[in-house]
Amino acid sequence: MNIILLGPPGAGKGTQARHLVETRNMVQLSTGDMLREAKDSGTEMGNMVAGVMARGELVTDEIVIGLIREKLEGDNKGGFIFDGFPRTLEQADALGHLMSDEGKTLDAVIEMRVDDEALVDRITARSTCSGCGEVYNDNTKPIPENGKCTSCGQENLFTRRADDNEESLKTRLMAYYKQTSPLIGYYYAKEMLSSVNGLGTVEAVQGEIKSALET
Numbered sequence: 001m002n003i004i005l006l007g008p009p010g011a012g013k014g015t016q017a018r019h020l021v022e023t024r025n026m027v028q029l030s031t032g033d034m035l036r037e038a039k040d041s042g043t044e045m046g047n048m049v050a051g052v053m054a055r056g057e058l059v060t061d062e063i064v065i066g067l068i069r070e071k072l073e074g075d076n077k078g079g080f081i082f083d084g085f086p087r088t089l090e091q092a093d094a095l096g097h098l099m100s101d102e103g104k105t106l107d108a109v110i111e112m113r114v115d116d117e118a119l120v121d122r123i124t125a126r127s128t129c130s131g132c133g134e135v136y137n138d139n140t141k142p143i144p145e146n147g148k149c150t151s152c153g154q155e156n157l158f159t160r161r162a163d164d165n166e167e168s169l170k171t172r173l174m175a176y177y178k179q180t181s182p183l184i185g186y187y188y189a190k191e192m193l194s195s196v197n198g199l200g201t202v203e204a205v206q207g208e209i210k211s212a213l214e215t
């Protein structure tokens, strides 16, 4: 099964994708993670996109489609979770073509709905364990006092994303509403869309996604 998790920054796509990786043996394809990796390792492409990402704008379709193309080749029985891709109609069309070229199908698109105020609260309070990707929140799930990640047990690997600040979040939200939200209608028309309430607890959202994938 191949699925897209669609939603604004802070909707919880990464957290839910990690759960699906663990429980369903799926492979998470996060273009945001791929771009951050390129930036951190200082590749030519990484240096090119660094400023765009820091401002919260979208990098070019050509770059992200290229990244996804490389990952789709070959067998993957558990299926793919597209996390943060596609983000434009052009990317959605390209994904459709890439999948059919590989003899694969896109089975479901899950829209995660969260209101803007909650997104700002979540993002400005967010930190992540760079060892395993576990997400923490200063208010609702603070970093443990002993400095050990509750998920992988590694110490002091907590980081805050450079673009998790109010200024770039505004640009990221605007990019979502202008460029990405049309995909909701696009996949609705293709009869692939399910919507879940992204404001519930992590477990409640997991349950809603599970039901959506089983119908």
Ligand code: AMP
Pocket: 009, 031, 032, 033, 035, 052, 053, 054, 056, 057, 058, 059, 060, 061, 064, 083, 084, 085, 086, 087, 091, 163, 172
């Ligand atoms: P994310 O981790 O998904 O929030 O992505 C972080 C940043 O990477 C975004 O704000 C964009 O600058 C860039 N990015 C990630 N995925 C895409 C995409 N599919 N299209 C364009 N830009 C992207």
